Amino acid sequence: MQQETVRSETKETTYREAVREAIRDSMKRDERVFLMGEDVGRYGGCYAVSHGLLSEFGPDRIRDTPLSESGFTGAGIGAAMAGMRPIVELMTVNFSLLALDQILNTAATVRHMSGNQFGVPLVIRMATGAGRQLAAQHSHSLEGWYAHIPGIKVLAPATLEDARGMLWTALQDPDPVLIFENVMLYNMGGKLAVNAGPVDIDKAVVRRPGRDISLITYGGSLWKTLEAATVLAAEGIEAEVIDLRSLRPIDDATIMISVAKTRRAVIVDEGWRSGSLAAEVCARIVEQAFWSLDSPVGRVCSEEVPIPYPRHLENAALPQTPKIIAAAKTALARS
Amino acid sequence: MTAPADKPHLSREHMLDLLKQMIRIRRFEGKCVELYTQEKIRGFLHVYDGEEAIAVGVIPVLEKRDRIIATYREHAHALVRGVPMTTVMAEMYGKQEGCSRGRGGSMHLFDRATNFHGGNAIVGGGLPLAVGLALADHMQDNNLVIACFFGEGAVAEGEFHESLNLAALWGLPVLFVCENNLYAMGTALGISESEMDIQRKAACYRIASEAVDGMDVVAVEAAARRAVHAVRESHKPYFLECRTYRLRAHSMFDPQLYRDKSEVEAWRHKEPIARFQEWLQANHMVHQDDVSRIEAEIDAEIAQAVDFAEAGTWESVEQLTRFTYADRAVPTGR
Numbered sequence: 326m327q328q329e330t331v332r333s334e335t336k337e338t339t340y341r342e343a344v345r346e347a348i349r350d351s352m353k354r355d356e357r358v359f360l361m362g363e364d365v366g367r368y369g370g371c372y373a374v375s376h377g378l379l380s381e382f383g384p385d386r387i388r389d390t391p392l393s394e395s396g397f398t399g400a401g402i403g404a405a406m407a408g409m410r411p412i413v414e415l416m417t418v419n420f421s422l423l424a425l426d427q428i429l430n431t432a433a434t435v436r437h438m439s440g441n442q443f444g445v446p447l448v449i450r451m452a453t454g455a456g457r458q459l460a461a462q463h464s465h466s467l468e469g470w471y472a473h474i475p476g477i478k479v480l481a482p483a484t485l486e487d488a489r490g491m492l493w494t495a496l497q498d499p500d501p502v503l504i505f506e507n508v509m510l511y512n513m514g515g516k517l518a519v520n521a522g523p524v525d526i527d528k529a530v531v532r533r534p535g536r537d538i539s540l541i542t543y544g545g546s547l548w549k550t551l552e553a554a555t556v557l558a559a560e561g562i563e564a565e566v567i568d569l570r571s572l573r574p575i576d577d578a579t580i581m582i583s584v585a586k587t588r589r590a591v592i593v594d595e596g597w598r599s600g601s602l603a604a605e606v607c608a609r610i611v612e613q614a615f616w617s618l619d620s621p622v623g624r625v626c627s628e629e630v631p632i633p634y635p636r637h638l639e640n641a642a643l644p645q646t647p648k649i650i651a652a653a654k655t656a657l658a659r660s
Numbered sequence: 661m662t663a664p665a666d667k668p669h670l671s672r673e674h675m676l677d678l679l680k681q682m683i684r685i686r687r688f689e690g691k692c693v694e695l696y697t698q699e700k701i702r703g704f705l706h707v708y709d710g711e712e713a714i715a716v717g718v719i720p721v722l723e724k725r726d727r728i729i730a731t732y733r734e735h736a737h738a739l740v741r742g743v744p745m746t747t748v749m750a751e752m753y754g755k756q757e758g759c760s761r762g763r764g765g766s767m768h769l770f771d772r773a774t775n776f777h778g779g780n781a782i783v784g785g786g787l788p789l790a791v792g793l794a795l796a797d798h799m800q801d802n803n804l805v806i807a808c809f810f811g812e813g814a815v816a817e818g819e820f821h822e823s824l825n826l827a828a829l830w831g832l833p834v835l836f837v838c839e840n841n842l843y844a845m846g847t848a849l850g851i852s853e854s855e856m857d858i859q860r861k862a863a864c865y866r867i868a869s870e871a872v873d874g875m876d877v878v879a880v881e882a883a884a885r886r887a888v889h890a891v892r893e894s895h896k897p898y899f900l901e902c903r904t905y906r907l908r909a910h911s912m913f914d915p916q917l918y919r920d921k922s923e924v925e926a927w928r929h930k931e932p933i934a935r936f937q938e939w940l941q942a943n944h945m946v947h948q949d950d951v952s953r954i955e956a957e958i959d960a961e962i963a964q965a966v967d968f969a970e971a972g973t974w975e976s977v978e979q980l981t982r983f984t985y986a987d988r989a990v991p992t993g994r
Contacts, residue, residue: 395788397826399788400789400791400795403788403790403793404792404793406777406789406792406793407727407797431780431785436983436984437763437983438763438770438778439763439768439770440762443770476984476985499985500985
């Protein structure tokens with residue numbers, strides 16, 4: 326899992342800076358790596374992730390694009406097929422829908438459809454999630470949709486270590502990898518090892534051990550879930566919190582080991598409930614660990630509305646700590 | 661027929677080769693249609709009757725190191741590029757000896773050995789890929805030409821405009837080859853485009869362009885030489901519109917309700933093979949014996965391809981999910 330190296334030295338950083346450092350490090354390590362997307366260069370990135378990289382690496386490798394999501398995503402696929410290691414940045418998951426043809430019909434299919442003659446070693450990064458009052462066309466969480474697609478891998482870094490470490494591993498992968506960065510995490514600060522580096526991209530992690538219930542989540546919801554676990558602990562309920570990290574493939578083993586121990590599970594997912602990633606995880610638990618369960622599997626998802634603008638309605642639409650606490654208590658038949 | 665004087669390589673040998681390539685495509689696809697009715701080939705089958713002069717005129721002008729992106733009507737492009745007819749036919753059968761391991765079928769012929777980056781069955785979907793292949797070339801300084809074939813139906817797609825803009829904006833060596841056969845499946849050009857002079861659209865993106873009679877193989881080759889030379893020298897895109905006509909149905913499921921038989925017959929008089937052959941014979945460059953010999957050679961090659969496909973094997977179902985991802989351990993970080 327996370328590096329075993331001794332971390333004697335740490336530094337204060339943010340999620341945003343950790344992603345930036347990951348890009349910088351990748352570009353230094355491998356001259357085939359380049360970043361391409363809307364406003365990644367002169368503007369410094371919509372969320373300021375790539376700020377400063379243009380002057381360091383120049384306009385060929387920090388490549389501003391027109392507002393042509395399908396065009397430049399397809400160009401990233403083509404460049405990857407021809408030996409480059411592109412990082413395509415899509416401003417938000419909502420805009421990624423304009424590139425969905427290329428992601429689904431090309432990136433995800435080419436290796437299989439060509440009988441393994443061509444692969445697409447491409448990384449696509451994008452912002453996802455709500456919480457900044459950006460309303461119904463900039464706030465959705467569609468990573469669960471993408472996790473439906475065989476041929477791609479889907480990551481959701483929730484921690485500074487993963488923000489720093491997943492990119493390089495994803496670039497080493499011979500197949501397309503999508504990385505979803507929750508918008509509410511960019512400003513998150515904390516300590517990160519000075520020597521932090523690549524991490525695995527296929528294992529879930531227990532972020533907080535517990536014996537009473539498994540709370541399974543990823544991305545921006547991880548921190549709300551950990552907060553819920555702290556509140557529950559004060560009431561004598563020891564929740565185990567699992568960060569999925571990879572939404573495709575899903576690390577079933579880590580989930581089932583946890584559920585076998587706690588015998589109860591609640592899944593927290595910022596996507597809409599119907600047809601959600603939470604539904605998939607729930608189904609897997611029912612398929613693989615049904616006889617371990619002491620209560621029905623619970624879900625805390627976004628309400629089934631386009632995300633609204635006003636703060637109080639936006640908050641009400643999303644998974645929040647009180648809802649997670651309530652769902653956990655329901656599973657434990659406590660009130 | 662275009663006057664030969666201003667065209668390079670008008671040797672008898674070259675003329676015979678152009679003729680042979682076109683007949684080879686026509687007869688191969690004729691066999692495919694026959695095999696389709698026998699249910700040896702299933703799914704969609706899109707044949708190229710009437711359009712052969714384009715693939716034959718353009719592709720041999722490219723170098724081996726150059727790359728090609730094609731559409732779902734791409735048997736001709738694969739054959740002319742040098743993908744063996746045996747593996748193309750096996751692919752049509754869905755056999756694992758096929759050029760895409762049988763996974764792609766008629767619409768998805770791929771061949772790494774000849775830099776044939778595939779039949780793409782999303783109209784317009786190949787254009788951004790071509791831009792990306794060219795971007796990689798630009799960053800690696802390889803001086804390649806990326807030839808991207810697409811029909812005029814693709815012109816209505818956003819990806820067409822995005823790709824032309826990107827290629828011009830970034831100075832990328834893409835040769836855009838529009839195979840304008842006047843129908844996007846059953847939708848006539850006049851029903852889908854406000855500006856029907858397709859090559860003019862390139863000017864909006866400051867891309868040099870040319871329209872050519874796509875049923876005149878000599879004219880297509882001459883235009884392709886100019887185009888490939890321009891791309892190679894300038895490292896900039898070029899747009900070649902080849903005006904042609906699809907003489908057969910869009911696919912095997914198409915009853916052709918959208919056009920009159922008389923229209924098809926009128927175009928049949930311009931069809932590229934008979935036209936070229938008659939011109940060659942009138943100029944005493946080719947004799948009927950040559951044609952008979954060519955046809956016999958091709959028929960033998962087709963028979964061999966069919967035998968190869970028939971003898972091919974089905975991939976075991978255990979291999980079904982293989983190559984959804986690469987065969988290798990998932991990276992584990994450092």
